[in-house]
Structure formats: structure tokens, C-alpha cells
Amino acid sequence: MEKDIVISLTDISKAFDGETVLDHINLEIHDKEFVTFLGPSGCGKTTTLRIIGGFETPDTGDVYFDGKRINDTPPYERQVNTVFQRYALFPHLNVYENIAFGLRLKKTPEETVREKVQEMLALVNLKGFERRRVTTLSGGQQQRVAIARALVNHPKVLLLDEPLGALDLKLRKDMQNELKRIQRQMGITFIYVTHDQEEALSMSDTIVVMAEGKIQQIGTPVDIYNEPENAFVADFIGESNILDGMMLSDYKVKFSGHIFDCVDTGFERRELVDIVVRPEDVDVVSKDTGMLTGTVTSVTFKGDYYEIIVDVGGFKWMLETSDFVGVDEVIGLDIEPEAIHVMKKSEYSGKFGDYSTFSDEMDHLGDIIDEEDEE
Amino acid sequence: MRKKSFFQKAAAVPHIMWVIMFIAAPMLFVLYFALTDAEGKFSFSNIAELSKYGNVFILSIAFALIATVICLLIGYPLAYFMSRQSERAQKILMVLVMLPMWCNLLIRTYALMALLDNGGLLNSLLVKLGLDKVSIVGTNFGVILGMVYDFLPYMVLPIFTSMTKLDKRYIEASHDLGCNNWQTMTKVIMPLTVSGVISGITMVFVPSISTFYISQKLGAGKIDLVGDTIERLFQNTSTYGVGAAMSLIMMILILISVGIMNRFSDDEDKTVKRGGIR
The missing domain is CATH 3.40.50.300 (P-loop containing nucleotide triphosphate hydrolases)
Structure with missing residues (x-):
């Protein structure tokens, strides 16, 4: 010991x-x-x-x-x-x-x-x-x-x-x-x-x-x-976009219909995985240059940044950006290899997904729940 | 503030009538008889007469004190034990404690006599076992036993209530800070259940000091307490005034003792302000 x-x-x-x-x-x-x-x-x-x-x-x-x-x-x-x-x-x-x-x-x-x-x-x-x-x-x-x-x-x-x-x-x-x-x-x-x-x-x-x-x-x-270990940790700590993906080979992962470069290795070929991307790690670019394109569905002013929800082929991403974008605007998303975190599938896969049902209110309610019943 | 409606006022009338007729009026009668002589003139002669009964007062106070202390010594651990049981067990124990109270005091006292009398259950059992009889009825011990038996629930219930209201976290905190079970009892549980103890003491002491039935039956007429004396004095019209005077002094005594008890529970708060228990 x-x-x-x-x-x-x-x-x-x-x-x-x-x-x-x-x-x-x-x-x-x-x-x-x-x-x-x-x-x-x-x-x-x-x-x-x-x-x-x-x-x-x-x-x-x-x-x-x-x-x-x-x-x-x-x-x-x-x-x-x-x-x-x-x-x-x-x-x-x-x-x-x-x-x-x-x-x-x-x-x-x-x-x-x-x-x-x-x-x-x-x-x-x-x-x-x-x-x-x-x-x-x-x-x-x-x-x-x-x-x-x-x-x-x-x-x-x-x-x-x-x-x-x-x-x-x-x-x-x-x-x-x-x-x-x-x-x-x-x-x-x-x-x-x-x-x-x-x-x-x-x-x-x-x-x-x-x-x-x-x-x-x-x-x-x-x-x-x-480096969250599974979807639960990724969801519980901070905000996360959690997607289903597939490892094509070392350093190559496919999700949202696009093949991305990433920094993860050691998975089986064609292994199904969970992908985590933090909202602040996605760059907003013009729709022509983006790796992904989507429509902005909501914009919330948060003081030093905007929190926006973007619909990419039905999956709602949460992004944090300092550039103003309007609702219904079509934008492009860029993701650096370092921003992509690949996790093994776990019992929590699929329990946490996109931000389609997200609202600030829900978040606060969760905080108030008293811990007294625990034990 | 909004004025009370006619209906609200009317609703209180029966109660007020009740209080006037059955509480205020009898007390005024007591006061009147206590402070007038045979011709109805104001006089302290009845009060002066009471000096003959000094030892009766002392005996009554002593009996009531002893019974209260014994009730406390039995009742406090019992209430503590009860409060530590599961909710279900608590309910059952509660019923067991209350059960005697469902039965009339006189009947209970008779039952106790039947158990303890010279030819009672206890003694016939002792004889069968080849032992000597014990005489309990007619002794001081018998009277105190009766008081404890009859009034114990009044000690247990308020203490039990204050124990169940005591937050379990205080007990955990005291263990956490290094108290063993006994130290937790003396340093945390006892100080935090003082209010229950005080109402228990009041609820046992007051009926004990004024009882006449228990001392008559279990004292076999040999022990004369204030209650017995008052009863006897009222049975004779010529000593009505003395009986009233004795009742008056009794009431004052009880008021004083309740007052002292209340001071104790106030003091509890003051000690905290001054610097706590060392």
C-alpha cells in the first residue's frame, strides 16, 4: 500500500x-x-x-x-x-x-x-x-x-x-x-x-x-x-454534445455523416463509439466552408458569449460563440481534431443526446432537488 | 385589524359561560369562604386556623416530591428507550403507556389495592412460596407507589415527545466530536429535552400534591394529606371556611411551583446567552 x-x-x-x-x-x-x-x-x-x-x-x-x-x-x-x-x-x-x-x-x-x-x-x-x-x-x-x-x-x-x-x-x-x-x-x-x-x-x-x-x-x-470516461460523466460535467459515431481507423472517426480527423487510437475498426464535443470547442464559420452545416434554432445571450442551438440533420448541437448569429440563419461548423473526444460505448450511451429538449429552466430545477431523501 | 363578526363573537359565548359558571364562580366562592368568618364578615381567622395543619402540608409536599423524582427516574430512561425504537414499536409502546389512562383513576387505584392488599394477589403468592407477607397498603411506600403508578404516563409522554422532536443530527454531531453514548446523553440529549422534563414534572407534581383518593385507599386512612384534610373539612359545615382557606393556600402553592418550573425553562435560554454549560 x-x-x-x-x-x-x-x-x-x-x-x-x-x-x-x-x-x-x-x-x-x-x-x-x-x-x-x-x-x-x-x-x-x-x-x-x-x-x-x-x-x-x-x-x-x-x-x-x-x-x-x-x-x-x-x-x-x-x-x-x-x-x-x-x-x-x-x-x-x-x-x-x-x-x-x-x-x-x-x-x-x-x-x-x-x-x-x-x-x-x-x-x-x-x-x-x-x-x-x-x-x-x-x-x-x-x-x-x-x-x-x-x-x-x-x-x-x-x-x-x-x-x-x-x-x-x-x-x-x-x-x-x-x-x-x-x-x-x-x-x-x-x-x-x-x-x-x-x-x-x-x-x-x-x-x-x-x-x-x-x-x-x-x-x-x-x-x-x-477526458470524460463515458456519456454520463460527459453530460454531468459541463455541457456536452454527445453523438453516435464509428471509428473507421486510428485518427479517423465518422459522425453526423462526415469523416473527421481525431487524436484517438486503440479502437477496433468500425467500432461504434460515443463522441463528445464541448460547446465552446466548435467554431462557427460560413455555410460553404464548414465541415457540417445546420440551421440556428435559438440564440440566448449569456453575457460574454451567445449560447446557440443548431439543428444539423435533426441533431440539435449546443454551441458557445462570441459572434452574433440570427435565428433561422444557416451556418457552418468546424471542429478541430483535439476537440473531438471518443468514448467507449457504455450503459449510459443513448441516454444523453442532443439539446432538442434543452431549456435553462430544467437545468435549474435539477439543482434545487433536495438531497435529503438520499441514503 | 378587522372587526370580529357577530358570528365569531357568538361562537365564543358558550365557552365564556362555561368558564364563568364552572371555573371563575367556584374560585370566587373559595375565596369568599376562606376570608369570612361564621357571620360572613371579612376575617383571617380561617387562615390562622391552618397553622394546625402545617405538618400535613409538609407531608404532602414531601410525598409529591418523592413521587415526582421516582417518576422522573423511571420515565426519562423509558422515554429515551421508546424514542430509539422503530416507528411501529413506538406506537405499540405508546399504547402500553397510555393504556392505564383509559381506565378511571379510582378503578386503577382499587385494582392496585387488590394486588397489594394483605389478602391481595401479591401476598397470597408470597404465602404460597412460603415467604412472609409484605404490608404495603397503609404505609408511606404504598401511597408513593400509588402516585407513581397513577401519574407515570404524565411524565413519560411529554419527555417522549421532546425526544422524538430532537433532531438525530445532533446525536450524530456529538458522536462525531468524540462523545461516547453516555456523554452524548448528558451533554446533548438531556440539555435538549429539558422542556419535556419540566412539563413532565409539573404534570406529575400538581396532581400528586392535591390527591386525596390515593392516600385514602393505599394509605388505608392512616396517612393524611392536604387533599384528604380538605375533603374532611368540607364534609362538616362548621369547618367549611377552613377547608376553603386550605384550598386557597393549595392553589397558591401550585401556582408558585408552576411558576418556578417555568422560570427553569426560561433560565435554560439565559444560560445559553451567558456562556453555556461547562
């Missing part, structure tokens, strides 16, 4: 009332790493976190911490602390006592308690809030207290369960930066659960994409975005 692995999960499965929530998960988490479990509601990310925290026991498989099996270690004997989804601050204690809670249990001398609590309050920018009741704090402030309460115990690993879910967008951005800063400053492993892909991409060292109780892909944010 590698030296800097803090937590490893081997063959973890878990079912609730006969329904499989985790399906043979294998995972290694390195020291001082910022790892994010990313996936839609019900994908098993929170359950994985709760197994690491000790609040759930896996049906099969083992949990190792620093090389020691901890399946049967109760939460209070584990060197991990948790920031809970809606904070779970103790309402009968004030800010100071909430943060001091863990230290008091260890019979820390009063002097040290005061010192460490002050240090934590400074870390989370809450100086002067010692005597406040936690119920009088705003969501963002409660969030900071929850982080301080967990970090004051100097855990080796901090678990964060959608900690920013209840905050508004602006505050969420600020807290993302702050969490990243705290993680670097303290040199602690963070395991972070979210369904927000943007949050995952901007904060993590490693992202674990999960769906239906399985790990879909593990990688750095750049890897995950640029």
Missing part, C-alpha cells in the same frame, strides 16, 4: 431496504488531498461519506484508515470530523461552547481551549461572535461555526456533506475560496460531497464522479472535463 494513503475503501456495498445504494466501491484517498464526491441525488455520495464517518456500516467491504481496518470503530473513536449538511450546531450552546465542545471532551485545560477557539474564530473570520447564540446567526455564519467546531479537533480528515447547499450564490463563491484556503493552511484532507459540478471543478484536487451507486470516473478536474 502506498504511504500517503489515508483512507481506502475496498469493495464497499450498501443497501437500504433492499435497494442498492453503493455497488462495490473501491477508492483510495491521499493525505492532504481535496477530494470531491460529485453526482446527482441518490448516487450514493452521502452514504459513502457517512460510511467513512462511521454513521453507516457497509454491508460488504472494508474501510481502512491509515492502513488499519476501522469498520467496527465507532464515530467518536475515528480521527475524522464532519461538517453536516445543515450544520447541526448545538442550539443549547453558544458559538464559543459549540467550538469548544470537542476540546472539552478531551479534558483540555481551559487556557488551551480559549487559545484554540480564538485561533479557529480567526480562521473562519468570526472574531467577536463568541457569546452569540447559534440560532441568531445567518446561514453563512453557522456554516463557519460548523467548520471551526470540526477543525478545532485537528482531524486527519474533514468530511463535508454539501456544506454550501443552503447558501445563496454569492456567499457560496466566497465560501468556496475560503474552504480552499483553510484546507491549504491547515494541511488536512478534505472529503467534500456536492451535486454542483462547478463547485467540484473549482475546488478539488481529485473528483470522484458517482452515479447509481458506482464510481464513474476518478481524476483531476481537468481530466474529468477534457
Whole structure:
């Protein structure tokens, strides 16, 4: 086993009332790493976190911490602390006592308690809030207290369960930066659960994409975005045009009735594949020079770019362009070889397709879905 | 604010009539009889008369306190146990706790006598086993047992309610921060269920201090509490006033104790403001 692995999960499965929530998960988490479990509601990310925290026991498989099996270690004997989804601050204690809670249990001398609590309050920018009741704090402030309460115990690993879910967008951005800063400053492993892909991409060292109780892909944010392993990952992370294609030979792929140069090798001849092209990687050109031609069906102004939907032989592409084009205009599309990503067919092939049913509204609705029913 | 319609006002009339006739008026009668002498003149003579009954008051308070403490010691763990069961099991246990309350207090007390009496079930069983009889009826223990038996549900139910309202995440958070099960109990669950404990204490203490039936039956007439004394005083017209005075003092005592209990639950909030529990 590698030296800097803090937590490893081997063959973890878990079912609730006969329904499989985790399906043979294998995972290694390195020291001082910022790892994010990313996936839609019900994908098993929170359950994985709760197994690491000790609040759930896996049906099969083992949990190792620093090389020691901890399946049967109760939460209070584990060197991990948790920031809970809606904070779970103790309402009968004030800010100071909430943060001091863990230290008091260890019979820390009063002097040290005061010192460490002050240090934590400074870390989370809450100086002067010692005597406040936690119920009088705003969501963002409660969030900071929850982080301080967990970090004051100097855990080796901090678990964060959608900690920013209840905050508004602006505050969420600020807290993302702050969490990243705290993680670097303290040199602690963070395991972070979210369904927000943007949050995952901007904060993590490693992202674990999960769906239906399985790990879909593990990688750095750049890897995950640029080299999605299957149609699910491609669809879930960022916007993607996912098409059916066929590998003709190395470096040659056919889709949308056109043969493209690409950078992928190692597929069978005439193997059916999934093709991913990111909206920002397609160049809009005149209809005579384009590799593909299509009709613009909608244009949405997004500030620094336009998001356009183009109908190419019945398949609706999403493109991002800074040039204005009008609805019903016929345009040409150019795709560089590097922009074409070829994936093996998977169980998710065909589930995610074009943007014919796409609307902004749907996207936002998906974000709001509460994760509470997960487990 | 919108004016209340005639109908809305009319709907309250029966209730107001009820309150006046059956609550306010009797209380005024008590006040009147307590503070007048035989000729109907204002006087404190009845109150002064009460000094004879000082030990009765002390005994009543002591019995009620002991019964309340025992109910708390039994009821709190029971409520905790119940709250940890599955929803189905909770419903069944709830019915078991409530079941005695479906039966009239007098009948329940008689049933307890039938069990504990000299010739009762318990003693005949002991005799059969070749053991000595125990005398429970007619002792202090018997009376307290009766109070605990009759009023335990009033302790369990409010505590159980506050336990089920307690968010499970607080318990997880306390485990996460290093509390073992016992520390979670004392540092998180107990402080967060104080309100249930306080209503439980009030609901047991108040009927215990004013009961007369339990002490008459299970005390076999040997133990005289405030309730018994009031009953006896009212049975004789010449001591009507003293009985009324005693009732008045009783009401004041109960009001004071309820007031003290409420202060406790207020204090809970104030401790938080001051700096919490150390």
C-alpha cells in the first residue's frame, strides 16, 4: 500500500431496504488531498461519506484508515470530523461552547481551549461572535461555526456533506475560496460531497464522479472535463454534445455523416463509439466552408458569449460563440481534431443526446432537488 | 385589524359561560369562604386556623416530591428507550403507556389495592412460596407507589415527545466530536429535552400534591394529606371556611411551583446567552 494513503475503501456495498445504494466501491484517498464526491441525488455520495464517518456500516467491504481496518470503530473513536449538511450546531450552546465542545471532551485545560477557539474564530473570520447564540446567526455564519467546531479537533480528515447547499450564490463563491484556503493552511484532507459540478471543478484536487451507486470516473478536474470516461460523466460535467459515431481507423472517426480527423487510437475498426464535443470547442464559420452545416434554432445571450442551438440533420448541437448569429440563419461548423473526444460505448450511451429538449429552466430545477431523501 | 363578526363573537359565548359558571364562580366562592368568618364578615381567622395543619402540608409536599423524582427516574430512561425504537414499536409502546389512562383513576387505584392488599394477589403468592407477607397498603411506600403508578404516563409522554422532536443530527454531531453514548446523553440529549422534563414534572407534581383518593385507599386512612384534610373539612359545615382557606393556600402553592418550573425553562435560554454549560 502506498504511504500517503489515508483512507481506502475496498469493495464497499450498501443497501437500504433492499435497494442498492453503493455497488462495490473501491477508492483510495491521499493525505492532504481535496477530494470531491460529485453526482446527482441518490448516487450514493452521502452514504459513502457517512460510511467513512462511521454513521453507516457497509454491508460488504472494508474501510481502512491509515492502513488499519476501522469498520467496527465507532464515530467518536475515528480521527475524522464532519461538517453536516445543515450544520447541526448545538442550539443549547453558544458559538464559543459549540467550538469548544470537542476540546472539552478531551479534558483540555481551559487556557488551551480559549487559545484554540480564538485561533479557529480567526480562521473562519468570526472574531467577536463568541457569546452569540447559534440560532441568531445567518446561514453563512453557522456554516463557519460548523467548520471551526470540526477543525478545532485537528482531524486527519474533514468530511463535508454539501456544506454550501443552503447558501445563496454569492456567499457560496466566497465560501468556496475560503474552504480552499483553510484546507491549504491547515494541511488536512478534505472529503467534500456536492451535486454542483462547478463547485467540484473549482475546488478539488481529485473528483470522484458517482452515479447509481458506482464510481464513474476518478481524476483531476481537468481530466474529468477534457477526458470524460463515458456519456454520463460527459453530460454531468459541463455541457456536452454527445453523438453516435464509428471509428473507421486510428485518427479517423465518422459522425453526423462526415469523416473527421481525431487524436484517438486503440479502437477496433468500425467500432461504434460515443463522441463528445464541448460547446465552446466548435467554431462557427460560413455555410460553404464548414465541415457540417445546420440551421440556428435559438440564440440566448449569456453575457460574454451567445449560447446557440443548431439543428444539423435533426441533431440539435449546443454551441458557445462570441459572434452574433440570427435565428433561422444557416451556418457552418468546424471542429478541430483535439476537440473531438471518443468514448467507449457504455450503459449510459443513448441516454444523453442532443439539446432538442434543452431549456435553462430544467437545468435549474435539477439543482434545487433536495438531497435529503438520499441514503 | 378587522372587526370580529357577530358570528365569531357568538361562537365564543358558550365557552365564556362555561368558564364563568364552572371555573371563575367556584374560585370566587373559595375565596369568599376562606376570608369570612361564621357571620360572613371579612376575617383571617380561617387562615390562622391552618397553622394546625402545617405538618400535613409538609407531608404532602414531601410525598409529591418523592413521587415526582421516582417518576422522573423511571420515565426519562423509558422515554429515551421508546424514542430509539422503530416507528411501529413506538406506537405499540405508546399504547402500553397510555393504556392505564383509559381506565378511571379510582378503578386503577382499587385494582392496585387488590394486588397489594394483605389478602391481595401479591401476598397470597408470597404465602404460597412460603415467604412472609409484605404490608404495603397503609404505609408511606404504598401511597408513593400509588402516585407513581397513577401519574407515570404524565411524565413519560411529554419527555417522549421532546425526544422524538430532537433532531438525530445532533446525536450524530456529538458522536462525531468524540462523545461516547453516555456523554452524548448528558451533554446533548438531556440539555435538549429539558422542556419535556419540566412539563413532565409539573404534570406529575400538581396532581400528586392535591390527591386525596390515593392516600385514602393505599394509605388505608392512616396517612393524611392536604387533599384528604380538605375533603374532611368540607364534609362538616362548621369547618367549611377552613377547608376553603386550605384550598386557597393549595392553589397558591401550585401556582408558585408552576411558576418556578417555568422560570427553569426560561433560565435554560439565559444560560445559553451567558456562556453555556461547562
